[in-house]
Each structure stands twice: as structure tokens, then as C-alpha cells.
Amino acid sequence: MSLETPLHKVGGLGSAHSGVGHFMRQRITAIALIPLTVWFAVSALGLIGAKEVSELIFLSNPLNAVLLGTFILISLYHLAMGLREVVVDYVPHEGFKLFLMLLNYGFAIAVAAACLFALARISIV
Amino acid sequence: MAEHPQKVRPLSPHLTIYRWPVTMATSITHRMTGVALAGGMLLVAWWLIAVSYGPETFNFFNSMLATPIGQVVLFGFAWALAYHLVNGIRHLAWDFGYGFALPTANKTGVLVFVLSLLLAGGFFALAYLGKGGYYQ
Ligand code: HEM
Numbered sequence: 001m002s003l004e005t006p007l008h009k010v011g012g013l014g015s016a017h018s019g020v021g022h023f024m025r026q027r028i029t030a031i032a033l034i035p036l037t038v039w040f041a042v043s044a045l046g047l048i049g050a051k052e053v054s055e056l057i058f059l060s061n062p063l064n065a066v067l068l069g070t071f072i073l074i075s076l077y078h079l080a081m082g083l084r085e086v087v088v089d090y091v092p093h094e095g096f097k098l099f100l101m102l103l104n105y106g107f108a109i110a111v112a113a114a115c116l117f118a119l120a121r122i123s124i125v
Numbered sequence: 126m127a128e129h130p131q132k133v134r135p136l137s138p139h140l141t142i143y144r145w146p147v148t149m150a151t152s153i154t155h156r157m158t159g160v161a162l163a164g165g166m167l168l169v170a171w172w173l174i175a176v177s178y179g180p181e182t183f184n185f186f187n188s189m190l191a192t193p194i195g196q197v198v199l200f201g202f203a204w205a206l207a208y209h210l211v212n213g214i215r216h217l218a219w220d221f222g223y224g225f226a227l228p229t230a231n232k233t234g235v236l237v238f239v240l241s242l243l244l245a246g247g248f249f250a251l252a253y254l255g256k257g258g259y260y261q
Contacts, residue, residue: 027220030213037210041248045203046257048172049190052183055176058258075166082159107163111170118173 022081029078036071044068056122065123072115080108147234148227155212158205165202199252204245211244212237 043064047055058064083104091097143149175186189195215233218224224233251257 027217030217034210034214037206041203041206041210041244042251043257044169045206045248046251047255048168048199048252048257049187050252050255050257052176052180054255054258055183059173059176064258072166072169075162079159079163079166083163086156086160111166114170115173118170118177121177122173 022085026078026081026085029074029081032074033071033078036067036074039067040071044071059119060123060125062123065119069116069119073112076108076112080104147231151212151215151234151237154208155216158209158212161201161205162209165205168198168202196253200245200249203248203252204241207244207248208237208241211241 043058047058059068084101087097087100087104091100172186175182190199215224215237219230224230
């Protein structure tokens with residue numbers, strides 16, 4: 001027996017087993033990422049490979065640290081949703097699909113944790 | 126009982142049969158750059174960890190970036206980001222109902238490739254010259 005209404009059931013019949021919420025979240029994060037990516041590319045990416053002092057000065061500025069952390073978190077959220085879509089498109093095998101999903105979310109959480117920890121170490125002295 | 130015939134059924138024409146239109150190329154490239162940016166996030170994590178641990182790890186990270194492979198990776202990251210940004214905006218315009226007519230989508234598709242290369246060149250130049258972080 002299922003407690004789902006028929007409407008709720010058909011809503012989840014695609015290979016993703018979910019409805020339009022994921023589509024909207026992908027778009028909302030995409031819109032947020034437009035200004036953040038421009039900022040990231042010009043200031044942070046542009047700094048990769050520069051002298052250590054310049055990077056430390058840049059990263060210990062709270063505004064930069066918060067913007068970078070926000071860029072990283074929203075990117076990883078958008079990335080995890082995007083990769084999920086790629087996996088459900090190409091991987092029909094349920095077990096392997098589950099494995100890739102766990103890998104996907106594990107990756108996003110691990111990278112987020114590592115980045116935030118490193119950022120905190122740099123900017124909170 | 127009705128037996129199901131085990132004949133090989135014809136498939137509808139698939140990827141390999143078509144001449145590649147611009148829209149198909151931009152679509153798969155959006156997906157590939159999205160997946161490649163997962164690697165970009167790893168690079169960002171490595172960068173921040175290297176900076177946070179002090180001069181030794183920092184110098185090692187920088188020396189890796191300075192190798193030819195490192196420079197290719199950095200340019201690839203800059204380009205993937207630029208392409209995904211520009212084409213992502215094109216995607217969002219479609220979602221709001223703009224630019225979906227085929228002639229328009231073909232033109233914006235070519236524009237996306239050109240713009241993304243120009244932008245990537247700019248991003249990479251900033252990184253290459255160490256001029257990021259508000260031009261210090
Ligand atoms: C620069 C701002 C960005 C914009 C405007 C943007 C926009 C979009 C849009 C509209 C989609 C949906 C495409 C579709 O439905 O076919 C998408 C998919 C995706 N994005 Fe982004 N994105 C941005 C940044 C990023 C970043 C930084 C990453 C990675 C860290 C990323 C990874 C992905 C992935 C993996 C997908 C799924 C690809 C697919 O389903 O084909 N995006 N992006």
C-alpha cells in the first residue's frame with residue numbers, strides 16, 4: 001500500500017524520480033552564480049599562482065573570504081544537482097546509479113568542508 | 126500464449142547519423158564544461174589548502190601550476206568557467222522564452238564559443254600575470 005496520491009506518484013515517474021523542484025533550484029543557483037563567477041574569475045582565479053603575500057592579504061579580507069565561500073558553496077550545490085542529472089541520463093543500472101550518487105554528494109560535501117576549513121584557517125588569525 | 130518475437134528491432138536514428146549543428150555542439154559542451162568544473166572545484170580546494178598550510182605547500186602548489194600541464198589546466202579551468210557562464214546565460218534566456226528560434230539559437234551558439242574564448246583569454250591573462258585580487 002502506498003500513501004502517495006496518484007498525482008504525487010506520476011510526478012516521480014521519470015528516471016530522476018523527482019519533479020520540477022530540482023529544475024528550479026538548478027536555475028536559481030545559476031542566476032546567483034552569474035555575478036559570483038564574474039567576481040571569482042577576475043579576483044580569485046586571477047590570483048591563483050601569484051605571490052604568497054598578495055594571496056594572504058586578499059584572502060584574509062573578510063569580504064573576499066565570505067564571497068569566495070559563497071561562490072564555493074553555491075557552485076557545489078549547483079554542481080551536485082547538475083551531476084545528478086548527468087548520472088540519471090546515462091546510467092540505467094540502479095545499483096551503480098546509487099553508487100555514483102553517493103560519490104557525487106560525498107564529493108560536494110568533502111570539497112565544501114575542505115575549502116571552508118582552509119578559508120577559516122587563512123582568514124581567522 | 127503469445128510469443129514475443131526476438132527480432133532485432135530498428136532503432137531510431139541516433140547521434141552518429143547527424144551532421145553536427147551548432148546547437149548540438151553547444152549543448153554537449155555545456156554538459157562537458159559543467160562536469161569539468163568539478164575538477165576546477167578540486168583545484169580551488171587544493172589552492173586554499175596549500176595557502177593555509179604555509180610557504181612550503183604554497184610553493185609546491187605554485188610550482189605545479191607553473192609547469193606546462195599546470196598552465197594548460199589553468200587555461201582549461203578559465204575557459205570552462207567562461208563557456209559555462211556565457212552559455213548558462215543563453216540557457217536562462219531560453220527558459221524565459223527568449224532566443225529559442227533556430228536561426229537565433231545558431232547565431233548565439235557561435236557567439237558563445239567566440240565570447241568564451243575571449244573571456245577565458247582575459248581570465249587567464251589575469252592569472253598568468255598574477256594580477257588578480259583587485260589588481261594589486
Ligand atoms: C557561471 C554561472 C553559471 C551559470 C549561469 C550556470 C548555468 C547552468 C544552467 C542553466 C544549467 C542547466 C543546463 C541544462 O538544463 O541543460 C547548468 C548545468 C550545470 N552546471 Fe552550471 N552554471 C554556472 C556555473 C557552474 C559551475 C561553477 C559549475 C561547477 C562547479 C557548474 C556545473 C554544472 C553542471 C555539472 C551542470 C549539469 C550539466 C547538464 O545537465 O548537462 N555550473 N548550469
